[in-house]
Amino acid sequence: MSHEGDRRDEPEQPGRSDGWSAPGGGWSAPGGGTPQGPPPGYGPPQGPPPPGYGGQQGPPPGYGPAPYGQPQPQDGRLPKPGLVPLRPLGLGDILNGAFALIRNHPATTLGLAFVVMAVSATISTLMSSGFLAEYERSLEQLVSGQVSPDDPIMPVSGGSMLLMMLGTAVSYLAVTLLTALLTSVVGMAVLGHKFTVSQVWTAVRGRIWAILGLSVLQYLIHFALAMVMVVLMLGGALLGAFLAATGSQALGAVIALASVLLGFLGGLALFAWIGVRIYLAMPIVVLERLGPGSSLARSWRLTKGNWWRMLGIVALTLLIVIGVSLILMLALGLLAGLPMLLSDGDLGMTVANVLGVVVEALTSSITTPFLAAVTTLLYIDLRMRREGLDLRLHWVAQQGVPVGPEIYRPEQHA
Secondary structure, three states: OOOHHHOOOOOOOOOOOOOOOOOOOOOOOOOOOOOOOOOOOOOOOOOOOOOOOOOOOOOOOOOOOOOOOOOOOOOOOOOOOOOOOOOOOOHHHHHHHHHHHHHHOOHHHHHHHHHHHHHHHHHHHHHHHHHHHHHHHHHHHHHHOOOOOOOOOOOOOHHHHHHHHHHHHHHHHHHHHHHHHHHHHHHHHOOOOOOOHHHHHHHHHHHHHHHHHHHHHHHHHHHHHHHHHHHHHHHHHHHHHHHHHHOOHHHHHHHHHHHHHHHHHHHHHHHHHHHHHOOOHHHHHHHOOOOHHHHHHHHHHHOOOOHHHHHHHHHHHHHHHHHHHHHHHHHHHHHHHHHHHHOOOHHHHHHHHHHHHHHHHHHHHHHHHHHHHHHHHHHHHHHHHHHOHHHHHHHHHHHOOOOOHHHHOOOOOO
């Protein structure tokens, strides 16, 4: 549903920040001193405003040919300079745009994702190796009946468990950083711009602490929601057990089962409601340059009235990601297990671990860009529907104005 009445009367004049300059025209990294004006060839766009601004009817005179080699349509509107059409998006537009990102930007999607996830998977595997070795040894002792009463209750040491938890944290932060980098790629690919890996890093590196802060806040929120679900289910089970012990066992069992089921469904509904409302915080913190708390609040306001649509698209995307992950893990996991079958001892285990890291990196390098693209395109779609972002992007694309992520900064937050 398009909210034409919410669109602003004036487009935001893009300013320079964070070391951005025109694609293909070189980059100026942050920290090079305070600029004394815009870089050469950059300034306020010249010429008339875009269609729909200032009450002008029809395309203005001199609305020249569309950039990027595309033909100029008769109505003066640019159909598709990059991943998606510059209009409110449907489900097909979002999914096609996510696939187009991977297809048209392989170096800054598949390549970047594979490198980041391979490094994180290697670190995580090394940190978890001690825990897995101790657990496997204790399991073998349990199966062979060699467990004695003097053995410790915990089958693994506290140090190995701590290292495993740190390895999990490394993987989580790697996915967060990769998602932020890919969000920047998607934001610019909507306008047809292609950036190198170094340019993407230059755009995002000034936001690292805000990105990490947001990831911690989101993790704490999700953890708290999961604990609410556990408490509701545990409370129902304890209530049923109490009734079964003091009265009818059948009635207690029914109440316990019903309480656990209602607690699970209620906790799941709360998790989904809040999770969807803060789902767009990452694109906001990267593209709008807001802080972690402000990004969560901005996402909450932006998704108001679009919860069911957001839930459907996010759920479908997660189903696609889970399905692709399972297929890849099963197919490639069989290859990773062959060395253990063909070779005994430490050599087979080492080769299997290396192949396991490769399998994990390959799977993540495909699913993470797709998920990041859908999330960012959902954000852009809501901005188009609520704030007229499509008019601003259309104007910039028609005029050929060199921009960076500042094009997504609203004049005031809705």
